[in-house]
Amino acid sequence: MKATVLVRPKEGILDPEGDAVRQSLRKLGFEVATARVGRVIDLEVGGDDVAAARSEIERMCGELLANPLIESFEIRLEER
């Protein structure tokens, strides 16, 4: 089973990298109000049980993939 984890800076958390991206986009003439930079993690996990895979990946996020103090995460599972 393939899964994608999207990790984002939590709302309200200052994201200097996103700010720098926004400023550069504006320099290029694009109208951008905000930009936030996160991370994409593509996973391939065993088994066909979607619910089990989701809860396993939630644990992965809690223990390593995201830091709950500053990041939120979203899990997208690709069923076959």
Place this chain on the structure above:
Amino acid sequence: MSDRPLIAVVVFPGSNDDRDAAWALGSVGAESAFVWHEETSLPEEAAAVVLPGGFSYGDYLRTGAIASVAPVMDAVRAFAREGGPVLGICNGFQVLCEARLLPGVLRPNRQLEFVCRDAALRVEAVDSPFLRRCVVGQELVIPVKHGEGAWYADEGTFVQLAARGQIVLRYTEDVNGALGNVAGVVNEAGNVMGLMPHPEHAVDPLLGSADGGLLLAALVDAAAAHRLAAAQIETRASRARTARAL
């Protein structure tokens, strides 16, 4: 057993201040032993642990995140739980936060620039053993060199930490966007400390400051005390065993 307490300096792939730390600890009266990140135990005589600066695992994922789950960290966690002194410097601080042995997290500097200069720090609390050679309000000059040094915690945690004296060092000016200009914190028990500045680079006036030596010498004091306490526990246990055998 040597008179000088043994301090374990953990080496991760990408650590680069491990040797400086060992040298500096030697200058304030400790022996040190390097412990590779794949080890699952610390040397038996280890009386303190230092997690040094550097870029462990290339700062992949988040600074300190991969190192926080390295095999050696279980041993470090157990050592800390028993009250053993653990000091994380720079990347070591990031590792301790990611390992949740210390509160908060280190984020990219607000200015998105690497800062590398002497920083003036104010001592905020001296209850933990690492600050025993300092007084509240004392100013220390210790260099910083980091790109991800902006300490952050939610407001409630921050207020609670400050009230408990767990915020031990603050920059006297905004260096990296850290909440409350926090430069160093300790855990609730006071035996685990992390700081972004590098005390091991400030142990000789010839290099601009010897203020880092105050923190490292206090660590050596704490290591000696921990070794003594461990020996007393062992003596009592051995007496109890003898008594039972009789």
